Amino acid sequence: MSATESSQPANAVEYMQHHLTDWCVGCNPHTHQTSSIIDFHAFFVDSWLMALLLAILIGFVAWRxxxxxDPDHPTGMQNLLETMVEFVNNQVRDVFTSRPNPLIGPLALTIFVWVFLMNFIDLIPVDLIPTIVTWIGHHIFGVEGPVYFRAVPTANLGAPFGMALTVFALVIFYNLKIKGPVGYLKMFLFHPFGPYLIPVNIVMTLIEEIAKPLSLALRLFGNMFAGELVFMLIALLVLTHSETLSWSLLGWYPLQMLVGLGWSIFHILVITLQSFIFMVLTIVYLGMAHNSDH
Structure with missing residues (x-):
């Protein structure tokens, strides 16, 4: 949700660049960018920190x-959790034809809740968290210059890919465990066109397997990155007029609030849908790995 005021650069281009720049360790100190799309020297502190804080929150709430x-007098939170557990278990039972692996349900529930909360940060006023971090950096730690902080982990390509690759590693593990090394190799050699087109089978199966983490990561990243941009554009409705049309801001504030409210309501559907899709695809991919006939 857009904020009405910002302590960030007043220029629209600088404003967008500032909010799209990560707190990165190992990036170029002048451009604050990685040397390439895949850079293992770069560590995005903001994404890691927000994801960790949300993971701790999930663990604490679950522990409480x-x-x-109380099975006889359940509270509201207990009812909500039981509803979510039943919902996830139904998704798992729909995919697994036999008795599902006991790991799949808890994993799917954790993914759904964690991804949803990371996405939900996008509904917090876009300038609020960066402004708080900037204030802490300047006044407590004495940091000079701009402080960069992107609060939405899933709007950074690293976080969705990290989760997608973790799921993909589990897919490979269970493929090897259920089918065995020979059975897993046969899947590449003889699927989908049989033993007479082995080179084509290898290429097709490799594409199919690589598409799994790509589909998980890029879908989530693309939707959240686009949502982040829209919220910034809504914030710029006031920012771009704050210097020259100070009295007319009384007209721009209601427009900003109306547009921001409308997009926030729509974005609630987006973040929920993306969390659900990530969870369901994880269940489907792991279900395919448990299918010894594939």
């Missing part, structure tokens, strides 16, 4: 609910 479980 588990500590106070």
């Amino acid at each position: 609910i588990g500590k106070n479980l």
Whole structure:
């Protein structure tokens, strides 16, 4: 959701660049960018920090609910958690034809809640968290110059790819465990066109396997990055007129609030849908890995 005032650069281009720049360790100190799309020397502190804080929050809430479980008089949070668990278990049962792996349900629930909360940060006023971090950096740690902080982890390509590659590693692990090394190799050699087109089978299966983490990561990243840009553009409705049309801001503030509210309501559907898709695709990919006939 857009903020009405910002302590960030007043120029629209600088404003966008500032909000799209990560707190990165190992990036170019002048451009604050990585040397390439894949750079293992770069560490995005802001994405890691926000994801870690949300993971701690999830663990704490789950611990509190588990500590106070009451089957006879369930609280609101317990009812919500039980509803979510039942919903996820239904998705798992729909995919797994046999008895599902006991890891899949908790993994899917964790993914759904964690991704949803990371996406939900996008609904916080776009300038609020960066302004707080800037204030802390300048007044507590004595940092000079601009402080960069992107609060939405899933709007950074690294976080969705990290989760997608973790899921992909589990897919490979269970393929090897269920099918065995020979069975997994046969999948590349004889699927989908049989034993007479082995080179084509290898290429097609490789593309199919590589598409799994790509589909997980890029779909989530693209939607959240686009949503982040829209919120910045909404914030610029006031920012770009704040110097020259100070009295007319009384007209721009209601417009900004109206547009921001409308996009926020729509974005709630987007962040929920993206969390659901990431969870369901994880279940589907792991279900395919558990299918010894594939």
